[in-house]
Every structure is written in C-alpha cells, then in structure tokens.
Amino acid sequence: MNTFRLALRALSRNKMRSALTMLGIIIGVGAVIAVVSIGQGAQYIVQQGIQAMGTNAVFISAGSNRAGGVRQGYGGVKTLTMDDLNAILQEIPLIKEASPALSSRQQVVYGNQNWNTQITGITPNYFEIRTWPVQAGSAFSDEEVDIAANVCVLGTTVEKILFVDENPIGKTIRIGNLPFRVDGVLESKGQNVTGQDQDDVIFAPYTTVQRKISGITWLQFIAASAVSQEASVAAVAPITSLLRERHRIRNGDDDDFLIRTQADIADLQNQTQSTMTYLLGGIASVSLLVGGIGIMNIMLVSVTERTREIGVRMAVGATEDDVRRQFLVEAVTLSMMGGFIGIILGLVGSALISNLLGWPTLISGKAIIAAVIFSAAVGIFFGYYPAHKAAQLDPIEALRYE
C-alpha cells in the first residue's frame, strides 16, 4: 500500500533509531513465541507419557478428594472393597479386567541395605492394566494371591538400592519383619505426571498386604481396564451408579469415591500445562508493553524533531487527518516489522531449545496470529498519542520552529 511505502521511506531516513525502537517489540514477541512453542513441546511429551500409561484404563479411588490429579487415597474412606470390584466385573460388561490396590509404607531390608518404600497389594492383572511389563523373572500368580503368599515384584529403583548389581530373582527380602521372595523386576516407568518416582515401589499380592502387612480389609483404589477407549469413558456412569447403590449413598450426597479415566488424566495434565504455558507467555508479554512505550517515546521525539516538516506538509495541503494517519502508519509499521522479526527469532530460538532438550518443535499457529495482532495493536495504541500531537500542530507555529 502507498501509505505503507511512504512510512517505510520516512523510517529509513533514520535507520538506527527505527531499529532500536523495534527492539522492544522484537524481544517481547520473540519471548512469547518461544515460550509458547517450548511449552507446547513439553505438553506433547507429557501427553505421550500419559498415553503410555494405558489408554483404556479406569481408576477408581476411595475418597471424594477432588483436588486435582490422581491421588491414591491414603486412608480416610473405608468403603471400597473387593466385593465392589467383583460387582463391577460382573455387572458392567464394558469393564474387562480389574485389580484391587492398597498401599502401605514399610521398611525393606536385604543384607545390609535397607530402604523405606511403598508396598502395594494387587492382583497380577494390574501389570497388564497399567501396561507395565516385567523385565526379569515373572509376576506372581493368581494362586499365590489366593494363598496370600509372601512373594513380591520389585520396581527398578528398589532393586538398584537393595541389590545393587546382584540378581534379585529368588532372593528373600524382609518387608516389615516378614520374609518375601522376589519373583520379578518390573521395567522402568520413570517419573509420573506429578514428578514422583514410579519405580520406587514393591508389588505383592493384595491378600498378603491386607492380612499380613497393613491389616486393612478395604481397598484404596481399583485399577480397571475397559474393552476400548470409548468404553472407558462410557463406563464411568454405570460404575458410579453401581457404587453409589452399593454404598447406599443418597441422592444429593457426594460420591465416596473418585473415578478417573485415562482421558480425564490427560485432560487435567493438558489444562495444567496450558495454564503454565500461557502464564509464562503472559509474563513475556510485559516486554511487549515496554516495547510499546518505547515506540511512543520515540514517536514523540520524532514528532518534535519533525515539527518543521509537519508545518511544510500542512502548508502544501496535508489535513489533520493526513498528518495523523502518516504518523500512525509509521508507528504501526515499526511495531509490525518488529513483530515479524520477533516471530522469526522466537521460532528459531524455540527450535534451538527444543532440539537441545530433545523435544519436538511445535509451532503454535494461534500464538503467531496473536503475536501479529498484538504487534499491530501496540503500534496503534502507543502511536496514537504522538500522531494526535502531530496533527494538532499549528502550521504557522510549526513553520517557525527552530
């Protein structure tokens, strides 16, 4: 457009000043783009991790604690039982498998190594539900569950601490004060979404844990898998009504359990990540504001310096609107050029950092569009006052200006 080219000519008369003025916008936009892109890369990684947990899974935890994330309800609510689990398996065909789970922290000893860790009682189908394979030895059997055998499967962290380089299969460790035979070692799962080490755990038959270790008869949670991903979502309602009936919960009262599907966990994580990313982006936008103030300052100086020029333009026929438009366009040109450069720098920066971290480089189309709109808005908003001042100059005074 014509006015745009004229603005470029005017700005190029003082290249250094124009470049320095754009710097604030460049940094602001670049920072926002980089932060959002990196944040999205991080989100993607986390989502992948969540997927790895098993997509058809449904987790029912005792206790109505609704404060975010999957919490294994330690204590409090005692109403979740094996009978509930069996009822679910029997009456809800969408659910294929279910395993009970209850935990207790115990001191664990082997030789002269000891460690305090979580002992979780389950049935062996838990590993399948959680897609958590055994890498050495084997899981215990259903028969061993029936007889509450003193057998266990170790997570890799526990294995490394207790056994260092020794082969743990077949060896006996002490859990609490009871001897347990190690049947297998699980594959490493790494950290979970809330940062806890998932490999710092020992699994044993739930019957053993209930009767010999913790002494409780109820369950802390039930891990179930549905026949499909859609089924896992569809199963939430029937499980809810079944449990409410079994637990004799009246209409209007809260559930005394919490059901989470894979999708729920994924969503929650997504939300948290998003919020974080946009919060950081918002902070980075502060520099956009500073950049805008910079533009306003420079435009004001520019107007003062060009007072004579404005007088001449008015003398040869420029109206107030012409003058105002000219300076507004110059300001917007500055801010949008800064915006484009910032976008490019931001993308390059985020690509570099993502590469360094081994994350995928995700380009957020939304963030780019927002950056473009914001740059234009900053230009218009902060350029308006100087443009207005320029337009209001009296041509006679302006022509006399030294």
Added chain:
Amino acid sequence: MAAECRAGSNEVFETHLMADQIIVAPDLPGANPTKKPVIRLENVFKTYDLGEVQVQALRGVSLEIYEGEFVAVMGPSGSGKSTIMNILGCLDRPTKGRYFLDGVDVSGMSKTELARIRNRKLGFVFQQFNLLSRTSALENVELPTVYAGIGPEERTKRAMEALTRVGLAQRAGHHPSQLSGGQQQRVAIARGLVNRPSILLADEPTGNLDSRTSVEIMDILQTLNNEQGITIVLVTHEPDIAQYAKRNLLFRDGKLKRDILVQDRLVAQEVLKTLPTVEQQAAEDAEEENQRQAKNDTLA
C-alpha cells in the same frame, strides 16, 4: 526623489514618490473594472488574544490583487506583513472581514477545507527552503501532489515538469544536502508550482542567499510571472528585492500605508549581466588579497 534606502534598516520605506496615495496605473488589470481579482481582502482585521493583552496585528486592511501581478509586501516587524501573508496563504483566518480567493470567500472555512485550498490554489516558498532532508529533489517537489491524491506516474511526470521549468531536471535525484542554497530554493519553487496554483506566495525567498544567487532567484520568479502569468506575492525587507516586483504594498502598524507601482523596475536578466560571475569574483578576491599583502609588505 531620493529614496532613503538603507539596507537592513526599518526606516527604508519612506520613498517620496507620492505620500499616502493608492496608485493604480492604467496598465494594471485593476484599471478595468470588469476583471475579477485573484485576491480580495475586505476590511480584514486580525487580533491575537494573549490572555491579558490583545494584539491587533491587522486593522482594517482592504486590497485587491489581479492575475499576473507581481507584488512585494514590505514593512517593519510588527507591521502586519507576516500576518497578511499567513492570511493570504490560508494558514490563518481573519478575526473580522473577508478574504476572497479566486472569488470564493475562504474566511469562514474549516481547517480541512483550507488545507485543500492551499493544496490546489497556492504555492509556498520559504526563506529557509524547508525541503525534506534525506529525500530526493523529485520527491520533494512531488509532496503537494501526494496530498492531491494523484497517482504515482502522474506525480512523477508533474514533478519533472516543474523541475524542468526551474532548470533542475538533471538534479532530480539529488538530496538537499547535495544542492547549493540557490538550487534548493529552486527546488522549493518547483514544489510550489507542481500543482499549478493560481498564486505563488514567497516569504523572504532570498533571505538565505548571497547577492548573485538572490538575483538568479528573482530572475526565475520574473520569468514565471512574465512567461506564464503566475501571480506572485512576496514578502521582503530588502528594498532592492522589492524593486524586482511590479507593485509594492507597504504595511505599518497593521494598516496598508502605501500601494505603489514600482518605478525603474529592476530586470534580473540585466542585473545578472552586471554582476561578476563566480570565477570573476574569485579573481577579484585574489587581486584584493595581493594588494593587501603588498600594502603590508611596504609598511613592514
């Protein structure tokens, strides 16, 4: 008939020609009552309100200027000559009275309307040239056409025409910093002409130029006036410059005191022949320097 012409003095204007009379010579268009004036001021007053004090810059000025005239406006500071130029140039409005430009009453027009009038009907030339720096001569001359909403090709064409008229077509791409004072003023004149206005208004156009260049500029103005009939109104405090015009208006204390035809008008072409050229000037200066040295040597 001694004219007291002390250069730079404010008392210069008391020529003894005819005291206090408005003279209209038979060959001026004003003598023919059916011809309409390009500029007509009707009892114009201009008062500036400075809070406690009110300054009356113009007190009932009436005058007419016809097409093809070449008028010089003179007066000491505070006489109202600058104010008159501002009003004629539609940069300011009269407090009372009316200003008819090309028959149209512009005294009550809005700022925007006045801007359009300036663009179409007036050309300005300033003492300090007022060209845009770091911009080519061509683009400088184009400036008024930008505000006339003319397309890029037509703009360039008109600007080149104007530059040709002032003899600077070959310098179209130069920036003001690459042009001499005289050349810059010529670019400014071209800018003033580019929209083919009725009137050229010049405010001390030779104020920043040396003697020879001043005459060159007056030559251009006289040529434009003679050959193309452009009406020229210029403000000056130098009586020499005023002698190049055809008519002089003398202002004092906000009133038009004298309106006289110029006798013994100077013709720039002729004057140029009598002035030394740059080379001759250099030779003269060298000669002067030698003579002075010789005198010093003999004294020593």
